[in-house]
Amino acid sequence: MAKDLSQVKEIKETAALNGLHASRHTMVLDVNQAGREHEKILYNPLAGSVHIVNSSVVGILDAIRNKQGLGAADNGLLQFLLDEGYVYTDQAAETQKERVEYEKYRMRVQDGAFQLILTTTLKCNLSCTYCYQDAAGMHRPNQMMTPEMFENIDAFVDKYTKDRHEKRFYYLLYGGEPLLPGEKDREIIERVAAECRMFDIPLAAVTNGVHLYEYCDVFKGLKIGEFQVTVDGPPEIHNARKRALDGQGSYERIMKGIERSIEYGFPINFKIVIDRTNIDYVPELAEIIDRKGWLDLPEDKFKIQLAENAALSCLGKAAEKDNYMRPVEILRTLSEKAKTHSSMNKMFRPFCMGIRVLYTAGMPPHPRFGACSAGVLQLAFGPDGYVYPCMVYLGFPEHSIGSYFPTVSINEEELRRYEDLFTRHTVECETCDLKYSCGGRCIPSVEKLNTAKCPDVKELVQFGFDYYLPMIEERWLSEKAKEKPQ
Amino acid sequence: MKDADTGSKEEKKEYNEASVFARYGIRSLSKSTTDRRKVTKESVAFCCSKASLDERDINQCTQCVI
Missing domain, CATH: 3.20.20.70 (Aldolase class I)
Known part of the structure; x- marks a missing residue:
C-alpha cells in the first residue's frame, strides 16, 4: 500500500535503526553503453519492477539494506522505492508480497492446460x-x-x-x-x-x-x-x-x-x-x-x-x-x-x-x-x-x-x-x-x-x-x- | 506496493513523480501499469516445460532455452 508523505518521513527517521527493509530480490545491473556509466538498472522480479536510475539511488538502497542513516534521501524517492517493491516497510511486508504473488501463480496454474x-x-x-x-x-x-x-x-x-x-x-x-x-x-x-x-x-x-x-x-x-x-x-x-x-x-x-x-x-x-x-x-x-x-x-x-x-x-x-x-x-x-x-x-x-x-x-x-x-x-x-x-x-x-x-x-x-x-x-x-x-x-x-x-x-x-x-x-x-x- | 494486475499504482501516487524521476534519472522500462492487464496471450510451450500459462510465465528450463 502506498504511504502518505508523513508516514514516509517517519519511516525515514527511524530507518537507520529498525525501519525500511530493502528487498533482497532487487538486482542492480549495469547499463553497458558508452557514456552511461552513472546509470544503473534496478530489476526486481518479485515486484515486477524494472527501472533505469542514477547510481545515487543504488547508494540509498545500500544504506537502507545496511541500516545506515538516510539523511540525503528525499521522501519522494522513498515513496517511489516503496511503491515499486524495491523497499518494504519491513520484512513481513515482503513476505506478504511473496504470498500474494504465489497465490496468483497458483491460480494461473489452475487455469493452465x-x-x-x-x-x-x-x-x-x-x-x-x-x-x-x-x-x-x-x-x-x-x-x-x-x-x-x-x-x-x-x-x-x-x-x-x-x-x-x-x-x-x-x-x-x-x-x-x-x-x-x-x-x-x-x-x-x-x-x-x-x-x-x-x-x-x-x-x-x-x-x-x-x-x-x-x-x-x-x-x-x-x-x-x-x-x-x-x-x-x-x-x-x-x-x-x-x-x-x-x-x-x-x-x-x-x-x-x-x-x-x-x-x-x-x-x-x-x-x-x-x-x-x-x-x-x-x-x-x-x-x-x-x-x-x-x-x-x-x-x-x-x-x-x-x-x-x-x-x-x-x-x-x-x-x-x-x-x-x-x-x-x-x-x-x-x-x-x-x-x-x-x-x-x-x-x-x-x-x-x-x-x-x-x-x-x-x-x-x-x-x-x-x-x-x-x-x-x-x-x-x-x-x-x-x-x-x-x-x-x-x-x-x-x-x-x-x-x-x-x-x-x-x-x-x-x-x-x-x-x-x-x-x-x-x-x-x-x-x-x-x-x-x-x-x-x-x-x-x-x-x-x-x-x-x-x-x-x-x-x-x-x-x-x-x-x-x-x-x-x-x-x-x-x-x-x-x-x-x- | 503497486498492484500490477489492477493498474491501481498510478491512482495512488502521492508524490511528484515527474520531479523525482527527473532528479534521480528514473525511467521505467515497463509499459504503463494500465496496459498490464492486456497481456493475456496464452503461450504453449513443450518439451521439458510447464504447460501454458501466459506470456509472462517463464515455462521453460534453462537447459532447453537460453
Whole structure:
C-alpha cells in the first residue's frame, strides 16, 4: 500500500535503526553503453519492477539494506522505492508480497492446460552424439504404446483428477522418436490424431523430424501447438552430430519435413543445441533458414530455441566436456557473430532468463515459483504401461508414479512428493536472492541426471539487458513519448 | 506496493513523480501499469516445460532455452 508523505518521513527517521527493509530480490545491473556509466538498472522480479536510475539511488538502497542513516534521501524517492517493491516497510511486508504473488501463480496454474506426454516408443532412428537418454542409461524396452493402451489413459486421468482440479489438457508426442515409419508406429499416431480431431484436443510433438514429411497429412486439420525439431548446423555439421541409423544423413529429410509443416501451417520450434564444435556454424545455418524465408515468419509459426548441450557437461561424457559451453558464453559468442552477419542478427533473439519478455510483452516476466512441473502440470505415459512424473524419468520404472496399463493405479505417496516439490523451490535454491528470476532447478535433473548446476542467472540477466535495452528503450520510450499530450 | 494486475499504482501516487524521476534519472522500462492487464496471450510451450500459462510465465528450463 502506498504511504502518505508523513508516514514516509517517519519511516525515514527511524530507518537507520529498525525501519525500511530493502528487498533482497532487487538486482542492480549495469547499463553497458558508452557514456552511461552513472546509470544503473534496478530489476526486481518479485515486484515486477524494472527501472533505469542514477547510481545515487543504488547508494540509498545500500544504506537502507545496511541500516545506515538516510539523511540525503528525499521522501519522494522513498515513496517511489516503496511503491515499486524495491523497499518494504519491513520484512513481513515482503513476505506478504511473496504470498500474494504465489497465490496468483497458483491460480494461473489452475487455469493452465495439462501436458499429457504420450511416449509411444522409446526407440529412435537417430544416434545423436549427445542423447541424454543414452547418457543417462535409460532402459529402452522394445515395447510400443498400442491403441488399446492409449485408450486406457482416460481412465488414469479420471482417477488422477478425481481429487484434484479438472484441467484442460493437450497431448505431446515424445520418444525415443514418435514419428517412425513402421506400420505399428503409424497406427498409434493415427489413433492419437483421430482422438484429437474428434475432441478438438491440441497436439504437439518433440520429434527429430526425419519422417515428419510423411506424417504431415496425418496431422492436417488438427490444432497443432508446435513441432519441436532440432537442427544443429549446415548439413555436414548436423549429420555428424545427429547420425541416422540407416546410414543416410538426416539433415535433408528433416528440412523437408519442416518445409512441409510450414506449408501446412504447423508451428515449428526450431531448436539448435550448441557447443564448441558447432557454434561457428550457427551463422551459416541462420543464412540457410533465412534464405528459405523462415526468419520472416511470425513467431507463432516459427521460433528459434537456442539450447546448451547439457549432456556434455553432466552426463559422464568426460572426454567431451571441454566442448561444453555455458549459456552465457554461447550468447556472448553468438552476439558477436550477429554484429557482422545479417541472418545471424535476424535470428538472434535470446531468452536471457526472460528479459526477452520485457522486450516482446513490454513487462518483465512473472516471478518464477519453481522450474519443475513434474507430476503436477505434466505426466508422461510410457510404452511400458507406467506413468512417470515427466519425460526425464521415462524408462526408469522405479521413478513411476503409477501405471495406466494393463491396470490403472496411482502411487499417491510418490505423487504427493512431486506436488510438495512443486510448491517450493528446490531446497538449495530457497535462500537464493535470484530465485524469482531463475525458478530453481528441475527435480529429475537433481535426482537422476546430475545436470543441476546453477545457470549463471545474474550474468544471463545482465546479458539480456545489454542486448535488449537499446531495443526496449527505442520501442517503449518512443511509444510513451507519443502518448504524451502536445 | 503497486498492484500490477489492477493498474491501481498510478491512482495512488502521492508524490511528484515527474520531479523525482527527473532528479534521480528514473525511467521505467515497463509499459504503463494500465496496459498490464492486456497481456493475456496464452503461450504453449513443450518439451521439458510447464504447460501454458501466459506470456509472462517463464515455462521453460534453462537447459532447453537460453
